[in-house]
Amino acid sequence: MNKSFRQGIRHGIPIALGYLSVSFAFGMKAVEAGLTVFQAVLISMTNLTSAGQVAALPLMTAGASLWEMALTQLTINLRYALMSLSLGRKLDETMQTPQRMIFAFANTDEIFAVASSQPGKVGKSYLYGLMLTPWFGWTLGTLLGGAAGTLLPEFVRSALGIALYGMFLAIILPPARKQQSVRVVVGIAVAMSLCFHYIPGLNTISSGFVIIICAVTAAAVGALLFPVKEEHA
Amino acid sequence: MKWEVFLPYLAVTAGVTYLIRMIPLTVFRREIKSPFIRSFLAYIPYAVLGAMTFPDVLYATGDMRTAICGVAVAVVLAWRGRSLLTVAVAACCAVALAQLAMLLIATR
Numbered sequence: 001m002n003k004s005f006r007q008g009i010r011h012g013i014p015i016a017l018g019y020l021s022v023s024f025a026f027g028m029k030a031v032e033a034g035l036t037v038f039q040a041v042l043i044s045m046t047n048l049t050s051a052g053q054v055a056a057l058p059l060m061t062a063g064a065s066l067w068e069m070a071l072t073q074l075t076i077n078l079r080y081a082l083m084s085l086s087l088g089r090k091l092d093e094t095m096q097t098p099q100r101m102i103f104a105f106a107n108t109d110e111i112f113a114v115a116s117s118q119p120g121k122v123g124k125s126y127l128y129g130l131m132l133t134p135w136f137g138w139t140l141g142t143l144l145g146g147a148a149g150t151l152l153p154e155f156v157r158s159a160l161g162i163a164l165y166g167m168f169l170a171i172i173l174p175p176a177r178k179q180q181s182v183r184v185v186v187g188i189a190v191a192m193s194l195c196f197h198y199i200p201g202l203n204t205i206s207s208g209f210v211i212i213i214c215a216v217t218a219a220a221v222g223a224l225l226f227p228v229k230e231e232h233a
Numbered sequence: 234m235k236w237e238v239f240l241p242y243l244a245v246t247a248g249v250t251y252l253i254r255m256i257p258l259t260v261f262r263r264e265i266k267s268p269f270i271r272s273f274l275a276y277i278p279y280a281v282l283g284a285m286t287f288p289d290v291l292y293a294t295g296d297m298r299t300a301i302c303g304v305a306v307a308v309v310l311a312w313r314g315r316s317l318l319t320v321a322v323a324a325c326c327a328v329a330l331a332q333l334a335m336l337l338i339a340t341r
Contacts, residue, residue: 046247073249079278084257104255158294159329162303165290166324173311189283214284223272
């Protein structure tokens with residue numbers, strides 16, 4: 001084990017701890033939705049993304065079409081394309097196409113943020129270390145949540161049900177505080193989402209398409225009204 | 234869930250998510266020129282998370298009153314820029330306390 005690999009592992013520990021608690025809630029939610037513990041763990045091992053996995057659950061239980069599933073994942077996870085584009089310019093010569101194909105699997109919001117904040121270029125030893133601990137934490141948390149979640153008293157389970165949404169709010173509110181554009185985009189998306197849930201007729205549209213319609217419209221309006229000057233990550 | 238139902242979903246979610254991350258790192262490496270597309274991509278995460286959070290969060294605890302307590306705490310802490318973990322844990326604690334308060338009121 002070389003030094004940069006160990007450094008990557010170390011930098012991944014705080015991310016893994018955060019993932020552990022969030023994926024615990026995901027594991028619990030997945031088992032409540034009717035998946036087995038093993039199926040929940042498989043989703044976490046292969047997807048490694050919070051919002052995409054949470055959105056996939058109701059689509060699976062509702063028997064949605066694979067097209068709806070694919071489009072929903074595309075919309076929710078589109079942000080990773082931007083992160084991958086941005087990170088691509090920070091990789092050193094040890095990151096050729098095969099290594100890039102391996103690391104791409106783990107380019108989550110948090111891993112991207114840590115990798116981007118490193119001084120200079122980053123190489124494969126560091127990045128492999130950095131992806132390993134969070135992936136392990138994400139998988140372990142799902143296993144624990146799926147297996148132990150149903151053993152917890154109802155009181156604790158319902159309190160944990162809000163964990164994922166707390167995390168979502170922690171992602172959107174700090175930039176919303178700073179930028180009017182983000183406030184407008186979030187406002188439009190939330191208002192539309194409320195309409196799709198409560199207005200008769202509109203509330204028959206399934207959850208995947210609701211997310212797609214709300215997000216694409218809100219982001220397009222934002223892009224028209226407030227085009228960003230520099231490249232955001 | 235039956236495996237023959239589950240596996241196609243697993244393949245699609247994992248496959249789409251991976252390709253979105255992999256293609257811009259390997260094949261498509263040039264910068265996006267269009268300010269509209271760049272802005273659109275920059276705003277998408279906030280729009281997605283906003284639409285996923287409301288109104289779903291109000292039903293996340295099984296009782297809208299406790300959910301509102303949790304949301305209120307999460308909003309205040311997130312607005313102040315606290316970490317993901319802090320906000321998530323505090324929201325759970327707020328819901329737990331609200332449930333306890335509800336229980337005390339009901340048994341009185």
